[in-house]
Amino acid sequence: MNFTDLCDEKQFDIFYKQEVNHVFRFILVKNKNKDEAFDIVQEAFIKIWENCNKFDLLKAKSYLFSVAKNLFLNAKKHEKVVRNFENNSTNLYIETETPESALREKExxxxxxxxxxxLTDSSREVFLLNRIEGKKYKEIAELLGISLKAVEKRMSKALLALRTQIEEFK
Structure with missing residues (x-):
């Protein structure tokens, strides 16, 4: 696969046609839901297109698979966050729920x-690994192949961004 310019629509179309089935099978093995797998693959190709000039063209296929895998992991982590939040919030407020509090909770x-x-992909990944999966910063650093300081910085950024965005609900 030798592309002169992946940002060229024709070159990208060739790349898409060559790789779409491979990356789809790769994601389908991880996510048995065909529709979700297809959505992840499409989103991965969109990210490749949006960032076509930001990576080495010789590594386009590798980058595509990494993006698809990260999108899959982020989707699963997000589902887990929502499930945990729904389970925890439902159990806490069963007896005292009023229409106003139910609306506020939904908001x-x-x-x-x-x-x-x-959140940025890197901050979201660290946040979800720590807060949802319960991993320690050291474990996250080893898992992602980054320094402990990088994990701390990403978590700090994530928490600050979340606090800022949901501040009105305090």
Whole structure:
């Protein structure tokens, strides 16, 4: 695969046709839902297109698979966040829920999901690994192949961004 310019629509179309089935099978093995797998693959190609001039063309295929894998992991982590939040919030407020509090809770959930979705990929990944999966900073650093300081910095950025975006619900 030798592309002179992946930002060229024709070159990108060739790349897409050559790789779409490979990356789809790769994601389908991880996510048994065909529709979700297809969505992830399409989003991965969109990210490749949007960043076509930001990576080495010789590594386009590798980058595509990395993007697809990260999108899959982020989707699963997000589902887990939502499930955990729904389970925890439902159990806490069963007896005292009023229409106003139910509406406020729904608004908060929406705001939280949106805030998590607005985090950078790197900050969201560290946040979800720590807060949802319960991993220690050292484990996250080893898992992602980054320094402990980088994990701390990403977590700090994530928490600051989340606090800022959902501050009105305090």
């Amino acid at each position: 908060f959930k929406h705001k939280l999901e949106k805030a998590i979705g607005n």
